Amino acid sequence: xxGVTQTPKFRVLKTGQSMxxxxxxxxxxxxxxxxxxxxxMGLRLIHYSVGEGTTAKGEVPDGYNVSRLKxxxxxxxxxxxxxSQTSVYFCASSAIVTENTEAFFGQGTRLTVV
Amino acid sequence: EDQVTQSPEALRLQEGESSSLNCSYTVSxxxxxxxxxxxxxKGPEFLxxxxxxxxxxxxxRLKATLTKxxxxxxxxxxxxxxxxxxxxxxxxxxxxxxxKLTFGQGTILTVHP
Numbered sequence: 001x002x003g004v005t006q007t008p009k010f011r012v013l014k015t016g017q018s019m020x021x022x023x024x025x026x027x028x029x030x031x032x033x034x035x036x037x038x039x040x041m042g043l044r045l046i047h048y049s050v051g052e053g054t055t056a057k058g059e060v061p062d063g064y065n066v067s068r069l070k071x072x073x074x075x076x077x078x079x080x081x082x083x084s085q086t087s088v089y090f091c092a093s094s095a096i097v098t099e100n101t102e103a104f105f106g107q108g109t110r111l112t113v114v
Numbered sequence: 115e116d117q118v119t120q121s122p123e124a125l126r127l128q129e130g131e132s133s134s135l136n137c138s139y140t141v142s143x144x145x146x147x148x149x150x151x152x153x154x155x156k157g158p159e160f161l162x163x164x165x166x167x168x169x170x171x172x173x174x175r176l177k178a179t180l181t182k183x184x185x186x187x188x189x190x191x192x193x194x195x196x197x198x199x200x201x202x203x204x205x206x207x208x209x210x211x212x213x214k215l216t217f218g219q220g221t222i223l224t225v226h227p
Binding site for chain 1: 120123146148155156157158159160163201203213214215216217218219220
């Protein structure tokens with residue numbers, strides 16, 4: 001009964017380092033999303049994917065890259081981390097869009113860039 | 115561009131004091147408006163989906179309603195365990211925003227005993 005799993009849960013990076021956040025879902029969902037959440041800012045969409053092999057930019061894509069090579073996985077990469085990327089990152093997935101298809105969220109990754 | 119604005123930013127209630135949270139939206143064709151609850155340190159948890167103006171859904175002390183421009187989350191006789199951040203989101207119907215899910219900034223609800 002895993003749902004959406006994010007790896008890692010916590011990470012501290014030095015400015016300029018790179019890392020990849022992994023999101024895995026076991027619900028055979030088509031759509032996957034990466035958000036960042038900062039105090040007072042709500043959830044801001046970084047990138048999303050409407051199917052395997054596809055990606056699209058959200059509201060705040062700069063400094064991030066993504067890949068969806070397998071349907072169940074959505075990777076978020078930071079090539080050169082900056083302190084402004086300190087945030088809590090959430091991954092979500094949902095089934096092919098119908099009228100009443102909600103997104104399921106992972107437990108979040110807390111990233112600190114020093 | 116899709117936009118979601120929630121008000122108020124924070125709301126403090128006494129236990130039993132009913133109130134409403136507002137979610138105003140603009141979207142290129144609405145394919146669903148979603149309400150989520152988020153507890154500190156956790157991911158958002160789904161509450162409701164609304165699709166058509168006039169639609170209403172209820173769950174325990176919560177009732178969500180939808181018009182063409184906004185949605186309300188009514189909380190009747192709240193309890194301290196209803197304290198959380200409530201998030202509203204809209205999904206666009208098509209065009210370049212197909213599948214995109216946009217959130218508001220949330221309303222922090224605190225219910226005092």
